[in-house]
Amino acid sequence: MQERKGGCLCGAVRYVVKGEPQMVGLCHCTHCQKQSGSVFSFNVFYKEDDYEQHGDTKFYLDTGDSGKPSRRHFCGECGSPIFTTDPGLPGVVIVKAGTLDSMEGLHPQAEIYTDRAAQWIAPCEGTKRFPRAPSF
Ligand SMILES: [Zn+2]
Ligand SMILES: [Zn+2]
Numbered sequence: 029m030q031e032r033k034g035g036c037l038c039g040a041v042r043y044v045v046k047g048e049p050q051m052v053g054l055c056h057c058t059h060c061q062k063q064s065g066s067v068f069s070f071n072v073f074y075k076e077d078d079y080e081q082h083g084d085t086k087f088y089l090d091t092g093d094s095g096k097p098s099r100r101h102f103c104g105e106c107g108s109p110i111f112t113t114d115p116g117l118p119g120v121v122i123v124k125a126g127t128l129d130s131m132e133g134l135h136p137q138a139e140i141y142t143d144r145a146a147q148w149i150a151p152c153e154g155t156k157r158f159p160r161a162p163s164f
Pocket of ligand 2: 056
């Protein structure tokens, strides 16, 4: 079974994800821009049961367009964003791919909130593009 390891910048939080991700995508929403300090987040969706964490994260209770609270987990020591849980996707953890030790073989399938994307970013080849959030 495929296994990937990852963690935050300082190493206080480490995790293992098992199996194939359910989805791989880019999110251009303003909240991902703020949290990452960058132009989009590269997200990998795993079943909660396939995610195992060592070390504690803190979380910020965020409210997205759905109006429901999502939890943006981050390392309390170094601030690296690690994963998000969303009530619209129960049992799923949305891992920030940049925290993986290796992103090899992960290619985005979808881009969401493309209406918020930086003007200079070209569409990523092979992705389905959604101007806002797709309904799952
Ligand atoms: Zn850390
Ligand atoms: Zn986002």
